[in-house]
Structures are given as structure tokens and as C-alpha cells.
Amino acid sequence: MAQGEKIETRQRIVLIGGSAGSLAVLLVVLPLLPRDLAAPVILVTHRHSGSDVLLESLLSARASLPVRDIEEKEMPQPGVIYIAPADYHLLFEPDGSFALDSSEKVNYSRPSIDVTFESAARAYGARAIGILLSGANADGAQGLYDMQQHGGTTIVQDPATAEVDYMPRCALQLFSPAHIARPADMAQLISSEVSKMQAPN
């Protein structure tokens, strides 16, 4: 399949990964995102199964954009925030649609941020923006690096602002991201990076 050509005209996508200490950051960033953001925002966070509803209702109440459940095989829609469900890995099909996978945990995690980021790197290439937040686990660093190697834009939370700085530090040890950002600046940064990418035709 002519995957290389398709990616150029594909929808843009924003992926945010985080673990311990990331909820507080999300509660700062999500309410500040512009209502006309021209990309979907996908959240992959570590939490216990069964806590889906709680996180969703908390974020729904605060975010500027609608928060929706992920349906497998659905195409992510711009201006919508999606939360990766507990107990599944979130992948992207070659056409950019969501896929779910309940296979082995990766980095003791399901969903694993690495798995989603690696898959987004393959499916979205330079059309993806990846952000790695606070966390006590190395998950996400390798995947964010993959996104960068596939031409994607990478953002790591400034470890000095992270409640648990292990996750962002792991990423910074592995490679130099495009941006190191404080939570207060992230919404503006995401918005301007999305605008920089050409709109799909």
C-alpha cells in the first residue's frame, strides 16, 4: 500500500503520555486548549482498571474540548479528547484509525505509552505531536524517540516542574526532544505546533 503518500495528507494528531503526577498537568493543559484545535488529542495514562469513568468525568468537567471514549476502528476526530481505556494497548491502523489490543503488559503497563507512541510514529509519522509528562516509570521514552525518528514533533515536560521526574528524565537521557516545556506553556505550544503542520486536504 502507498502508505508514505497517504501520511502526507493525513489528519494531524496529538498524543499525551503520563503516569504518576500527570493528572495535575492535564488539568492545567486541557482547559487551555483552543476550542478549534485542528487535531484530536489522545491521552495515554497509567491507572487501574475500572477507574475509567472517574478520570473521564473529571477531565470532561474541566477540559475545553469534548472528552470521548475510544471505539475500536473509529477514526479520531479533530477537536476531541480521547482517553485510552484501561487494560488495553491503544494502537493505530495504517489508515490512522484506532485499534485496541489486550496483549501482554509492556513496561508493567497496559496501556503502555511506548506501544501507542511507536504505533503513532508508524501511522502518522511527521503528522504527530507527542508529549511525555510526569511519571515514575520509563514507559514512553522509547516511543517518543520513535516518533521523533519518524519526523514527529516531541515535547517533554520540564523535569523541574514534574511531580515525579523519572519519566521525563528517561526521555531526556535518550534523546533531545524538540521542546522541553512547563505545564503552563504546553497548551499554547501544542496549538502552535498543530498550526505549523499543513492542514489535510
Added chain:
Amino acid sequence: MQLELTEEQLDTLIGDVQSLYGYDFGDYARASLHRRIARLMTVDRFVSFAELRYKINSDKDYLARFIDMVSVNVTEMFRDPAFYRALRSQVFPVLATYPLIRIWHAGCASGEEVYSMAIMLKESKLLDRSIIYATDINPTALGVARAGIYPLSQMQKYSENYMAAGGSEEFSGYYTAQYDMAKIDGALSKRIVYSTHNLATDSSFNEFQLIICRNVLIYFNQVLQDRVFRLFDDSLEGLGFIGLGSKESLRFSTVAESYHQINAKEKIWRKGRK
């Protein structure tokens, strides 16, 4: 992943496995299949795609390993306890009206959910007149299911799931601990029939009142999902039930019109209009 696996290489491999062994992965969901095969290359230390391809083509004994690694066998007893609670309260009272209860568990992997079903049927005094057909594409996983021997370390979690699913007995009464393994009570296996069955290519083999197929359809594309839903429809009696995984739905399938969801939250459908 250290080795890049291209879409073209994936197509080549799918073609090889299909033409040599008759297993058709062509309509599997691509992203997950890609991950499974990339993982196989890492775990079995293939240094190149060519080496994996040579192994598949030259060593027919490797096929079982390939199938075992490509299919996802992650499961647990009473996975999603609320699903089992709904089965017990909403489906079992209907099953109880049949003289012989036939259940098909399609894609049962290593069998943990099959034993969960057997335990619930026993507690509802239905096991003796039930037959559970437990099938999977993967003979290796079916071997584990048949043996009914699982890591003892899992039993704490399974016991919690069992209670959350509405279990009221001592869960430890359903297995015997030996060293670090737990052997499931043989009495539970008496009404279970294990067999390989490939949802991508095999046909219907009986009529059932309940079909369970959980976290299998997420690995199939729309074409194969539709094939499987039609297969299930052909294999289900009027007024029968289908139970799916927590992120799966019958809603978008071609048979959707003939079914209604019996519980707003749990993924259980019943044949026939509401």
C-alpha cells in the same frame, strides 16, 4: 522494536503462511498483527525478516510456535467481573429453561474464562446439563486449557475477581495447590469439550444458546468481523445470547438488526427484537 518490519514484508509473510499451511491472517487487524510479528522477531532473535521467512518456509514444526506467538493469549479468570455478574443474573435464568444447555466459547485461549463459566454453571446447578465447546486457533493454548494448571500466584487476583463476579463459595475449593501451580478441579472439566477452530476459515458446527467470544474480534478487520458475526448468527438458536469483550460491539455488524443488547453496560446481546 529493533527491526523494522514493512507492510510489504508483512503481506509476504501472510501469503506464505496461507499458501503453505492454510492459516489466513489476511483479514486480521493490521496494527496488532504487525506488533505480534515484530515481537516474535525480537523474542526468537531473528536477525532479519529473510531469516524469519526462511524459518516459516523450511520448518513446519515452527508453525505451532508462530501461531502461539501471533495469537494473543492474555486472559484471566472472571475477567471483567461485572460481565459475569450480568451473565449469572440475566442469562442463566433463561438457560435454566433448556433441558440441554450448549455454550460455545470461541477463542478461549488458555481456558481461564471457560473454567469461570463452569464454576458459575455449577453454582447455579446447571453444569450437569451443560456442554461447553471451548475452541481456539492455537493448539498450544488449548493444551494449557485442557490441563487446567495455572500459576498459583494468579489465584489471589482470580479469587478477588470471583467475589466481585458474585461468587459466594470458597474460591480455593476449586483448585488444588501443588508447589507454585494450581490445578483446577477436574470435576469442572467433565462438561467441557476442547477443539481447535479457526474463526477466519472454519464453519459452524452446532447450534448454541450462548456464544462467548471476548477480546478476539478486536484483532480482526471489518471484513473478518462480519464473517464471524454471520458465523455466530448461524450457530445461535433463536433467542440465544452472544457475549463480547468490554470494547467490542455487535452494533456495526451486518447482523445488528436481529439483536438487542440486554444490559446497557455489559456487552451481551440477545437474538430477536426487543
